Structure formats: C-alpha cells, structure tokens
Amino acid sequence: MSILDINIPVNYYFEEISKIPRGSYNEQKIADYVENFAKEHNLRYVRDQINNLIIYKDASAGYEDHEAIMLQAHMDMVNEKNKDSDHDFDNDPLDLYIDDGFITAKGTTLGADDGYGVAYMLALLSTDNVKHPPLECVFTVCEEVGLDGALAFDGNLISANRMIGLDSETEGETCTTSSGGCDVMVDKDLHFVDNTKPIYELMIKGLQGGHSGREISNGRGNANKLATRVMYGFIKEKLDIQLIDIEGGLKNNAIPRECTIIFSSESDFDELKKVADTYQSYFKEEFEFSDSGVLVELKAVSKSLPQALSNAESKEVIEMMNVLKNGFVERSFAIKDLTVISLNMGVVRIENNQLKINYLLRSPMKSAVENMCDELSIVARAFNASTVSSNYYPGWLYDPDSKLRDQFKEFYLKHTGKQLKEVASHGGLETGIFKGKKPNLDIITMGPDMSDIHTPDERMNIASFVNCYQLLCDFIATL
Numbered sequence: 001m002s003i004l005d006i007n008i009p010v011n012y013y014f015e016e017i018s019k020i021p022r023g024s025y026n027e028q029k030i031a032d033y034v035e036n037f038a039k040e041h042n043l044r045y046v047r048d049q050i051n052n053l054i055i056y057k058d059a060s061a062g063y064e065d066h067e068a069i070m071l072q073a074h075m076d077m078v079n080e081k082n083k084d085s086d087h088d089f090d091n092d093p094l095d096l097y098i099d100d101g102f103i104t105a106k107g108t109t110l111g112a113d114d115g116y117g118v119a120y121m122l123a124l125l126s127t128d129n130v131k132h133p134p135l136e137c138v139f140t141v142c143e144e145v146g147l148d149g150a151l152a153f154d155g156n157l158i159s160a161n162r163m164i165g166l167d168s169e170t171e172g173e174t175c176t177t178s179s180g181g182c183d184v185m186v187d188k189d190l191h192f193v194d195n196t197k198p199i200y201e202l203m204i205k206g207l208q209g210g211h212s213g214r215e216i217s218n219g220r221g222n223a224n225k226l227a228t229r230v231m232y233g234f235i236k237e238k239l240d241i242q243l244i245d246i247e248g249g250l251k252n253n254a255i256p257r258e259c260t261i262i263f264s265s266e267s268d269f270d271e272l273k274k275v276a277d278t279y280q281s282y283f284k285e286e287f288e289f290s291d292s293g294v295l296v297e298l299k300a301v302s303k304s305l306p307q308a309l310s311n312a313e314s315k316e317v318i319e320m321m322n323v324l325k326n327g328f329v330e331r332s333f334a335i336k337d338l339t340v341i342s343l344n345m346g347v348v349r350i351e352n353n354q355l356k357i358n359y360l361l362r363s364p365m366k367s368a369v370e371n372m373c374d375e376l377s378i379v380a381r382a383f384n385a386s387t388v389s390s391n392y393y394p395g396w397l398y399d400p401d402s403k404l405r406d407q408f409k410e411f412y413l414k415h416t417g418k419q420l421k422e423v424a425s426h427g428g429l430e431t432g433i434f435k436g437k438k439p440n441l442d443i444i445t446m447g448p449d450m451s452d453i454h455t456p457d458e459r460m461n462i463a464s465f466v467n468c469y470q471l472l473c474d475f476i477a478t479l
Contacts, residue, residue: 003096004103004462009123010116010469011462017115017122018105019093023079024145026090027051030075030118034139037122046157050141051075052149054157057125057135066133069479070160070441071124072430073117073167074143074150078454080250081108083205083258085456104459112460113453114143117166120469124476131477136160143167143430144253146183146391150430155437162404162479164472165431168447171464173421174408175445178429179213179340179362180395182369183252184376186324186357188317188385190350195242195308197264199301200272202230204248206293209257211454212344212360213427216255217328217337219290221283223259224248224348224357228321230279230296231261235315237275239267242308243317245350252346252360253428254454259348262301264308273298317355320383321348324357325375330368332424335398339426341368343376355385362426364395396432396443398424404442411475446472 004011022030031051038045038055045055059066079089085107087095095106104110121137124130136158140149168175204223208215227248234241242264249256265272280296287294309317329341340363347358361372369392377387399405405422412420431443448464451457 003098008466009126010119010466013119013122014115014465015096017118018096018111021090021092022076022111023089024076024142027075027141031141034075034122041126043125048152048154050149050152052141052153053139055125055137055139057137059134060131063131063133066479067162068134068136068160069132069476070136070138070158070163071121072138072140072163072165072434073121074114074140074430075118076141076144077111077113077115078109078144078251078254080254080454080456082456098462099459101462102459103462108456109454110458110460112450112458113169114167116448116460116465120166120472123469124473130473133476133479140430144251147393147428147430147433148391150433151393153437155434158438161438161440161442163431163434163441163443165429165443165445166447167429168445169450169453170447171449171468172412172416172418173423174405175425175429175431176405176422177364177398177424178396178432179364179426180366180369180393180432181360181362181428182373182392183390184359184361184373185388186359186376186380186385187388188320188355188383190309190353190355191313192307192353193310195244195264195306197240197242197266197308199244199262199264199303199305200269201299201301202227202261202263202276203258203297204294205258205297206295207257207291208293209255209455210452211427212253212255212342212346213362213425214453216342216344216426217331217339219287220255221287221291221294222326222345223256224321224345225326226283226294227259227261228318230276231263231318232322233275233279234272235318237271239271239275240265240311241314241318242311243314243350244305244308246348246355248348249346251454252344252358254346255344256346257455262305263314264305269300316383320379320385321357324379325372335424338424340364341372342426343372362428364397393428394432394436396429396435399442402442402444405444407478408444408475411478415471415474
C-alpha cells in the first residue's frame with residue numbers, strides 16, 4: 001500500500017527506493033535497481049566496480065547545442081535506529097508513514113538524505129515532459145562513510161562543466177562551500193584477566209545526536225564522552241572498576257546518541273549509583289538548553305562475565321578517552337556562524353581484544369586537519385595506543401564568480417518572489433570531490449525541507465519535496 005500519492009513521479013520513486021536496503025557498503029541492490037531503470041528507459045549508462053553509476057540522457061529538441069548539466073546524489077543512507085527497534089537494515093524495507101505533512105520512518109532513519117536526490121534524478125530521466133540540455137546524472141555510493149564513492153568516481157566520465165548537487169536539506173538555500181576532512185582510528189591493544197566480580201551496565205541515552213558537520217557547534221552531548229566522564233567519576237571516588245565492553249555510537253559522522261559500558265566492580269552498588277546520579281545532575285545543568293533529554297542509567301547485570309580488563313588498564317582506557325579531543329574547535333571569522341574546525345568521537349567499540357575509537361575530523365584547511373591528527377596521535381601514544389588516518393577529502397572553496405549560482409538566484413526570485421539564501425557548510429560534500437576532479441565545475445545545490453538527518457527522527461516535508469522537484473525541472477529548462 002502506497003503512503004504517498006504515487007501518481008506524482010518523485011513520490012513513486014521515493015517509495016520504490018525506500019523498499020530497497022541501501023546502507024553504506026550495501027548498495028548492490030539499489031545500484032541494480034538504477035541500472036535496470038536505465039536499461040528499461042534505453043538510456044546510456046556506466047556502472048563502475050564499486051556500484052557508482054552515471055546515466056546520460058540526450059538533450060530535448062532545441063537544446064542540442066546547450067552545455068550539458070550534471071546532477072548528482074548518493075544512493076546510500078545512514079542506518080540508525082532506536083534501541084527498541086528490531087528493524088534489519090540489511091533486509092527490511094523502511095516502514096514509512098506520514099505525520100502532519102512530513103514523511104518519516106518508524107524507529108529508523110528515513111533515508112531522505114539522500115533518497116530525495118535519487119528520486120529527483122529518476123523522475124527527471126523517466127519523463128519527456130521537461131525541456132533540458134544534455135543530462136549527466138551521477139549516482140554515488142558510500143557518501144556517508146567518507147565520500148568513498150565520489151572519491152573513486154572516474155571524472156573522465158563527466159563532460160559537463162555545470163553541476164547541481166542534490167544533497168541539501170532546506171528549500172530556498174544553495175550551498176557555496178564545504179569542509180574537507182579525514183577519518184582517524186585510535187587503536188589500543190587490550191589484555192583481559194579472569195573476573196568473578198559482579199557486573200554492571202552504565203548507559204547514556206536520550207541525546208539528540210545529529211550530523212557531526214551541521215550540529216557539532218550546537219552544544220549537543222556526545223554519549224561516548226559523557227559515559228567516559230561518569231566512569232572517570234567512579235575512579236575519582238576510588239571505586240573498583242574493571243572494564244568489560246564499550247559500545248557507543250553507530251557512525252563517525254553522527255554525534256553518538258547512546259553509549260553502553262559494561263564493567264565489573266566489588267564496590268557497593270549504592271556508591272556507584274551515587275556517582276551516576278551526581279553526573280546526571282551535572283549533565284542536566286550543562287545541557288539544559290542543548291540536550292535536555294540526557295539520561296544516565298546504571299543497573300546490575302545478572303549474568304556473569306568471566307573476563308575483564310585489569311583495574312590499571314581500565315583506568316588507562318578511561319583516562320585516554322576522557323582527554324581525547326572532541327567537538328567544536330573553531331569558527332570562521334569571514335563567514336558568519338560557519339564552523340571551520342571540529343572533530344567527532346563517533347564510534348567506540350571493544351572487539352577482538354582491542355579498543356577502537358573512530359573519529360571524523362573536519363576543516364576546509366588541510367593544515368588544520370593535519371594538526372588534529374597530530375594531537376590525537378600524541379594523546380594516543382601517551383596511553384600506549386596508536387592512530388591511523390585515512391580517507392582524506394578536499395573542501396570546496398567559495399567561487400565569487402559563479403555564473404550558475406547567479407542564474408539560479410535570478411530564477412528563484414522570479415519564480416518564488418523570494419531571495420535565494422547562500423549558505424556555507426561544515427559538512428563534507430561530494431561537490432567538493434567533483435570540484436577537485438573538474439576544477440572548472442560551476443556548482444549549485446538545492447533540496448527540500450528536512451530535519452533531524454542521521455537520526456531516527458529524520459523527516460521530510462512532502463509539499464517541499466514535490467515543489468523543489470518542480471523548481472528543478474523549471475530551472476533546467478532555462479539552461
């Protein structure tokens with residue numbers, strides 16, 4: 001049963017792709033769908049070894065001598081769900097529903113980032129009712145895990161020198177710049193010993209989370225860091241602590257909403273609970289305006305776990321996590337409210353006798369990224385750990401002479417009566433990658449109203465979704 005009015009092509013395609021599991025690294029089925037779409041519509045396409053695709057469509061009659069235009073969106077989505085959700089992201093379709101004019105998904109991320117862009121391109125490629133220059137529609141993979149698809153894409157497949165990026169979330173805005181960045185993994189070998197002590201579970205939950213590029217300057221709590229603070233609080237009170245497991249966050253580009261730490265202790269539960277309650281009051285005060293739902297929960301676990309880290313190694317892990325840098329670092333002095341340096345301790349795990357801390361660093365300045373890498377490495381070495389940096393990607397610098405942006409501003413004012421808002425992003429965007437491959441590429445971005453991206457509260461305004469598609473079609477007809 002359809003949720004949206006599927007007589008509207010973009011609605012039809014959004015519902016269709018929402019039936020297909022398409023988390024990062026799991027894009028085979030959605031790539032198959034897009035490839036079959038191209039075949040069914042007799043459109044020329046190229047699919048590469050990692051499932052990126054580009055579909056070409058010839059110009060409409062009368063537009064044959066117009067410059068080509070490239071459109072681009074990524075097929076993968078962030079797979080994040082509520083703790084009580086049994087959704088299987090590898091196999092289940094999204095459970096869509098409508099709430100007060102917004103489309104959302106029950107207990108999970110919606111995938112409107114970037115499903116709307118995929119739906120826009122499929123709808124545009126499927127119709128002969130829109131006048132357009134030659135189209136080059138690029139569908140990438142693994143955007144959410146380091147822009148990997150765009151980085152691997154063969155720029156020689158693109159002839160266009162104009163690009164419309166379809167990975168935005170506010171109608172009436174166009175992006176003008178984006179951040180560069182890289183991943184950093186902190187690794188520490190661990191040594192487990194026999195354990196016969198009682199087991200406890202500490203959990204931080206109730207946080208808003210959100211995109212680590214967009215929300216990092218808004219003072220939201222990082223569950224990994226908050227859980228570590230509570231654990232260090234136990235140590236400061238000289239309570240017995242032996243770590244067994246840490247599971248915090250899901251993606252390095254999402255501010256972690258929850259973190260669970262399992263530990264053993266001979267200390268009295270009431271003493272442990274007293275410390276946990278103290279930090280609950282601290283966090284309620286600290287995050288009163290930015291993350292007021294924060295909860296600190298401590299409970300005894302009935303099962304026995306035969307191994308734990310020693311007290312000394314547990315302390316070393318907790319101290320290292322406590323001093324490792326995280327969050328907003330610096331704001332631009334040239335562009336108002338633009339964060340230019342940040343880092344997110346996104347995922348923490350203990351697995352295979354190793355502590356693994358997965359960071360995403362962001363800055364349009366390569367030197368600033370390198371400095372953050374150095375800082376993390378220095379701290380890690382001090383605690384007998386190591387770091388590995390990977391997946392560096394460049395930023396997209398502001399172009400004051402963008403002809404395409406000027407055309408879009410004029411078009412938008414004429415069609416809506418409103419001024420187009422220019423925004424700068426601290427997020428890493430595929431536009432920056434493609435700009436690096438084709439330095440002469442003139443770029444704009446556009447998209448519908450969405451909110452709470454990368455969280456189970458993600459939602460998209462249905463009217464805005466349909467309206468922005470029509471604006472895209474009308475604008476392309478002017479090019």
